[in-house]
Amino acid sequence: MAEEPTFEDLFRQAKHSAVHLEMRDGYMRSDLEFVSWSRDPHSVPALRDPASRPWLSLMREITGRGVVVRRARIFSEPMSDYLRFEHHLTPSNAAAGEQVRWLPRRRASDLALPGNDFWLFDDTLTVFLHFTGEGELSPDGDEERTTDPAVTRLCSAAFESVWERAVPHEEYQPV
Structure with a gap:
């Protein structure tokens, strides 16, 4: 039986697109960078070299070969501290593609x-x-994969409807 591709492999196997919809007001509050930023926002630079973060290197690699990566975030206002932290870091994601x-x-x-x-x-x-x-990621299994066409259509339509209404990062300032 073939081993299931890792999450990173899925990006490397993508031919055209990878889209991500985030709908929570907070993630991984135990993240040491978030903890540091919470104490002192100047402790975590907004723009970082992709070599310093594997995620940024991966994004630069796959967008560099033409895969379009889009991320849409649905959030409550006023924005949670965690999402302010993500907003602070997003210029690095954008610079990586x-x-x-x-x-x-x-x-x-x-x-x-x-x-x-x-x-x-x-x-x-x-x-x-x-x-x-x-x-935090669920200890009961942090992901579930499906190729069910009805599910992919639902997710694609949901993402596109959010994307159409959402404000580009460069234009959105937290309230």
């Missing part, structure tokens, strides 16, 4: 959305991400 948009939750009320955050690769594979109530 990711396109990022922000959609205040009040503007998403009439959108049909899946129950969990997800990544959608090439409109064929959906990876749902599971978190605890505290925003």
Whole structure:
């Protein structure tokens, strides 16, 4: 039996696109960078060299070969401290090739959305991400993969509806 590709492998296997919908107001609050930033926002630089963070190197690699990576975030206003931290770091993601948009939750009320955050690769594979109530990855399994066409259509339509309404990172300032 073939081994399932790692999450990183899924990006390297992507041919055209990888889109990510985030719908929580906080993630991984135990992250040491977040803890440091919470104490002193100047302790974590907004723009970093991709060589310093594997995620940024991966994004530069795959966008460099033409894969479009888009991330949309639905969030409550005023923005949580964790999302302020993410907003602070987003210039590094953009510099590595990711396109990022922000959609205040009040503007998403009439959108049909899946129950969990997800990544959608090439409109064929959906990876749902599971978190605890505290925003940590679920110890019961942090992801669920499916190629079910009905699920990928739902996720694609949800992402596109959010993307259409969302504000590009460069234009959104937290309130």
